[in-house]
Amino acid sequence: MQKDGIGKQPAIRRIKGKLAGLPAISYALGMLVLFIAIFAVGSATFLTRYNMLTIGNSAAILLAVAMGQVFAILTGGIDLSVGGIMSLVSVVLMKTLEPLGFWAYPLSLAVGIAAGFLNGLVNSRLRIPSFITTLGSNGIFMSIAYMISIKPLSAPSSSFGVLDIVNGTTLGIRNIMLLGVLVFVLFFVIQRYTITGRNIMLLGSNEKMSWLSGVDIFKVRTIAFTLSGLGAALAGVMLASNLYSGYPTLGTVYILNSIASVVIGGTAMTGGAGGVLNTLVGVMVMSVINNGMNIIGIDVYAQQSFLGVLVIIAVAISFDRSKLSVIK
């Protein structure tokens, strides 16, 4: 009964067989180069300095939230509350900018970290799946943002100087892009060079094994979600500063976009494989595509389906399913 199924090899696996041995990230890099080439041919202005800065600007924000998201996904979980955290953080930042000035930034980040920590606690201590935990907490964070302000909050003109931490330029490069690089380095170091980072990978690839080898899986899970909260908080302050405003639906689109970036980069949704570096490439692919579709003039309503198809193709070619016994 089962033999029929095994006899038929899916076409995609045959193609994969030929390309076997390449890491998942190379597919994503190939996609990045391909899309840059397509858009560069499609429009003479795609490769201008101005447009590259535009892409870099939006990539920096997506990068921050995706850097957090990838830790949640590496443990085998998912963080659907990044949008709620970004929105909450944006409202807190705009609300406290006038009285606190610069100190509104650390306060807002602390709110995001605390939100992520709570997700981690509920997920690990109450043993509630992260999908449900964060689906619920996303609503809670958004609702708190609504309670702080229903209307969009704008930055008071006296605070424009403070916002230049994000919006200003240093040596001709927008600060937000430099922040993006710093955020990447921070998360890269955490994943590669800390015990926690390695434990997160281990936990995702084999939970039972990591528990048997003495890893405190509750703590590791909590840290992973706290990091996700940090990433979302960083993205939230960057985006709010960029827009000079904060409101309770600000981060909503980033829930799907951050997951898509992680997946396009080749990180397995089941955890344990992939990581920060993959996500960097995934973010670049997403940002280039989002910008390029406008530059070459793809209809706005077609853009969403284009992205949807892309995510599915990305998973099909880059996600290494040979290690999985069951596709959930």
Add this chain to the structure above:
Amino acid sequence: MKKRGLLIIALAMLVLVTPLFAQGGKEAAASPTTLSIAIRTLTNPYQANYKVGADMLGKLEGLPVVTLTCEGSSEKQLNDVRALVAKTNGNVVFMIDPNESPNVIPLARELDAAGVYWVSWWNKPEDVKVWNYKNWVSHISFDGISAGEFTAETLFKSFGYEGKIIALQGLLSNSIAQDRFVGLQNILKKHPKVQMVAFEAADWDRTIAYEKTRNMLVAHPDIKGIWAANDNMALGALEALRAVGRAGQVLVTGVDGTTEIYEAIKKGEAAATVYNDSTYQAGIGLAIALAAKNGELDVAKMPKEQRQFFAEATNVDINNVDEIMKGASSYDFENLFASFSRPMN
């Protein structure tokens, strides 16, 4: 593992950094100026009519038109505008209906830096002034006060300027709701024989308006008219009047210009409404920005009252309702400030 990682980082960086040093295409400078509207969506008829107006001006001037819809994301609006500036090498003008009012700040900074002229409609924070930005030509909003005045005047006329009325206000926190109510009060002062015996806030909502009107009708059965701050509430009030069999004897008024209220005007159940014509909004917004771009308007020398102002919308009553329902076939986009009603401080 580590080496491969570093290699990949280097590759990725290279791919993105190389173009920074590339020279942009120069050919775009010679091509015609692009007219662009950045709006919320095309699925809502009011917003979709922005595109009709932009296309109309595009045809008139022989220029290409690009519609950017942000679908409720402020960030998408900003990024799409940036992408179009890049695409056209800055040879573009914009009419923008900001997704949220504070978004005009990053837009203004971005377009100032790029030297791109633009006009905004409806919302901006009060403490942000257009004249602080050299490329932000004008910010325009429809005048709530004159809308409230026109509908009140027409309503009072329907019963001979003598009798009692009730009123339904919009969301009290909205400035447009406050403005329209001020308009009503102005006309009440002009006609001392008209008395407003009750008013309530129905939050722009049809059902709430229905409930509140029913209650007010019990307390004041002898009213001669119902003034409402929008069409939705006016239609709710009309249903309440129908329930007590008084539709047509007591007229209602609204603001917005919906098809339902036009039908009611034709049937003699409503007296007036005010139509916010988004076709005109898009066309005139682009025309003003284009005039600045072509040097016909010197932005630095424009008086402040042309930089931020309230515009008069289209008043609709029984005399012109058929014409309005057919839709205007042409507009005057030459006379840039013809719709000026009063300055915005």
